[in-house]
Structures are given as C-alpha cells and as structure tokens.
Amino acid sequence: MENIYAPRFQNEDAAREHLEALHWPDGPVCPHCESGNTKRLPPQRGRKTKAHPEGALRKGVVQCNRCRKQFTVTVGTVFESSKVPLHKWLLATHLIVSSKKGISAHQLHRMIGVTYKTAWFMAHRIREAMKPSDNGPVGGPGSDVEADETYYGKRPGEENNRLGMLRRNRIVSLVDRATGRATSIVFNGTFNANTLGAYLFTRVDRRSRLLTDEHQAYKRPGRDFAAHVHVAHARDEWVSEHDRTAHTNTVEGFFGIFKRGMRGIYQHCGQQHLARYLAEFDFRYSNRVGLGINDAERADIALKGISGKRLTYRRTNGLATA
Ligand SMILES: [Zn+2]
Structure with missing residues (x-):
C-alpha cells in the first residue's frame, strides 16, 4: 500500500492540487461553459459567518474569461457540499480501494478521524463512484x-x-x-x-x-x-x-x-x-494489480468517478450529505 502520509492525505492544498491534475491535465476547464480560457485567482474570502468573522479563505478559485463565473475543481461534487476536508476524502478513497477485501466504516472512522456516521456516508459515496460510467456491453468477436x-x-x-x-x-x-x-x-x-x-x-x-x-x-x-x-x-x-x-x-x-x-x-x-x-x-x-493497476492508479480512477458524477448526483439514493 502506498504511504498514507503522502502530502495529499495530510494537506488540503496538496489534495486539491492532486484533484486538479487529475481533472484538468491541460489546465482548468469551466464547468459552466466548458471553456478552457480561464484565470487563477488569489485566495478569496467567503461570506462572513460566526465561525469565520473575516470570511473563510477559499483557495483554488478559477475565473472563466468567457462566462465570467468562478469555480474550483470540486464545484458541484460531493466534496464541495461536504464538511469533511478534501485530504480526508482522498485518504478514505485510497484506503477503500487498496484494501483487498474492503474496509469497515468503523475502521475508516478510526483511521481518518471522522465520526462513524460520517465515515459510513463517505464509504457509500465512494462506492457509488465505483459504479462504472460506461455500461456498454462486455466481450466482442473472439471474446x-x-x-x-x-x-x-x-x-x-x-x-x-x-x-x-x-x-x-x-x-x-x-x-x-x-x-x-x-x-x-x-x-x-x-x-x-x-x-x-x-x-x-x-x-x-x-x-x-x-x-x-x-x-x-x-x-x-x-x-x-x-x-x-x-x-x-x-x-x-x-x-x-x-x-x-x-x-x-x-x-x-x-x-x-x-x-x-x-x-x-x-x-x-x-x-x-x-x-x-x-x-x-x-x-x-x-482494477486489480494483476491487470497492471497499482493502488494509487486505482484510487485516481475512483476519484475521477466521484467528481465525474457531479451532474447526475441525486439525493434519492438514501444518503444525506455529511
Ligand atoms: Zn465559463
């Protein structure tokens, strides 16, 4: 198993950069109009709240030069609506995909430091992302x-x-x-x-x-x-x-x-x-090792699945937001 102390499992900036590299190999793409003509903005202050009187610092904000809207790599995904930091999502995904027989919500809860209920929710979201996006037929001539x-x-x-x-x-x-x-x-x-x-x-x-x-x-x-x-x-x-x-x-x-x-x-x-x-x-x-896919690659495939489901995400599957 890959080192769980890798920066992206420990640090929010490293986690976000990992997702960005995964989703935007050629630079940011606007999720609203799909334009690649974008500009990275310095960290932005969010709305002032009791918890953040100055406004929470929002990093990774990109502005679209075409439709002028602002976005981050997690916009519209379960990551954005979750209170759980991104690096914990990445660690949870990594642990689930690299343990051969799976990992219980109890174990996940202890290993990533979130409540049992949150760990359970995260595990189910990650499983949901593992459903193949391509449901086309398998096999073919000679198969x-x-x-x-x-x-x-x-x-x-x-x-x-x-x-x-x-x-x-x-x-x-x-x-x-x-x-x-x-x-x-x-x-x-x-x-x-x-x-x-x-x-x-x-x-x-x-x-x-x-x-x-x-x-x-x-x-x-x-x-x-x-x-x-x-x-x-x-x-x-x-x-x-x-x-x-x-x-x-x-x-x-x-x-x-x-x-x-x-x-x-x-x-x-x-x-x-x-x-x-x-x-x-x-x-x-x-996506097993025997097919030439290592733990890190398997985790990246799952992470792509999580964000790839941003448009089809429905609340009707019995899962509330953690
Ligand atoms: Zn745009």
Whole structure:
C-alpha cells in the first residue's frame, strides 16, 4: 500500500492540487461553459459567518474569461457540499480501494478521524463512484465471457434474519476474460430465460462466446451468442477434457472474493446497500494489480468517478450529505 502520509492525505492544498491534475491535465476547464480560457485567482474570502468573522479563505478559485463565473475543481461534487476536508476524502478513497477485501466504516472512522456516521456516508459515496460510467456491453468477436449466478443473504426464517437484514438475493456476475473485468447485478424478481436474456443481451456483445453453468435459463438466450458452452458442475466436469477453456472458474473465483469480503467486513450490510457493495467488489476486481493497476492508479480512477458524477448526483439514493 502506498504511504498514507503522502502530502495529499495530510494537506488540503496538496489534495486539491492532486484533484486538479487529475481533472484538468491541460489546465482548468469551466464547468459552466466548458471553456478552457480561464484565470487563477488569489485566495478569496467567503461570506462572513460566526465561525469565520473575516470570511473563510477559499483557495483554488478559477475565473472563466468567457462566462465570467468562478469555480474550483470540486464545484458541484460531493466534496464541495461536504464538511469533511478534501485530504480526508482522498485518504478514505485510497484506503477503500487498496484494501483487498474492503474496509469497515468503523475502521475508516478510526483511521481518518471522522465520526462513524460520517465515515459510513463517505464509504457509500465512494462506492457509488465505483459504479462504472460506461455500461456498454462486455466481450466482442473472439471474446470469452463467463456468466454465473450465486446467492447472498438469508432465506426467510433462517437464523439471524432479523427485520431489515439482508434477504436472500440472487447475484449475476459476468467476467470478460480478455479484459479481466467483472460486472455484477443484484437480480431481484423472476429469473428465467426472458429476464436473464434481457440482461445478457444488454451487457454482453452477442459476438462473444458465452460460458455458463447448466442452468436452464441460459439455454435460450445462449443461442443468440457466437457460441454457448454450458459446463456441467453437477457431474464435476468443471473443466472439460476436450476444451480446457470451457469453464466458469474465473467468475466463481470472483464470487469467492466477494463472499469472503462480505462475510469478513460487511456482515451487517443492509438490503438497500447490497448493490453498492457489489459495485465496490466489481471495481477492485476490475482494477486489480494483476491487470497492471497499482493502488494509487486505482484510487485516481475512483476519484475521477466521484467528481465525474457531479451532474447526475441525486439525493434519492438514501444518503444525506455529511
Ligand atoms: Zn465559463
């Protein structure tokens, strides 16, 4: 793991400069009119308040020469509306993306020095940012895409299934072997050839070879792909004798990481948050060291995601502002 004492995790100016370099590689761009014709202003005094009788000092202000509006790199993002300093957001993001199995809100709260409630909120915002902005299909001509389903949560009546706890969810995951990336959904509702087909046809390029287990629901949609290999798990034919690539071991490996992480760290995951945890595991798996992405690069991808969602940020996802 990279040094958590790096300046951007300790110091507000360094944190802001890091975000600026990430978002504005060619200099500031106006978020209002997208002009690159801008001018950096000296630190500005904000409105006078009780806490800041002189007005709080606002650094990193840029003025657009075209529309004349002023902005900073965090304008319109969750960072701007949060009372938590930017360097703590960067540290939280770094910790979440670089711990293999995830990190609990309790641990985050102790490590970055914010309240538990704030740490919980921050972690969910960061997870939200890990959802891919590109939901286009995976695979393509000559590609192998593994699809598999698993269950997570408890059946009604099972031990410890208190009200509001996680119910039994069906999760469907895809792994594109060529890119090594995973993408998952919580598949609530009917699971049959129609509903599964609708999902597969949106998320997987039909020119791919589809690899699945023997579940009936894959059979009809499977015909629309370049090829469909169904592996017979029940008979222990995990890897076919004739074709060593005919297996779903990759996606099963992903489920293993997901379940170990959830059991170890996020055992109290609420039903409404499962999709976000799943996005976190998809993200780390899809940006793992084995694919040549180090901790710092992975954190930067997540940070871009947080600010990239500035225009689509909605309060309706059950999260208040911390
Ligand atoms: Zn402008």
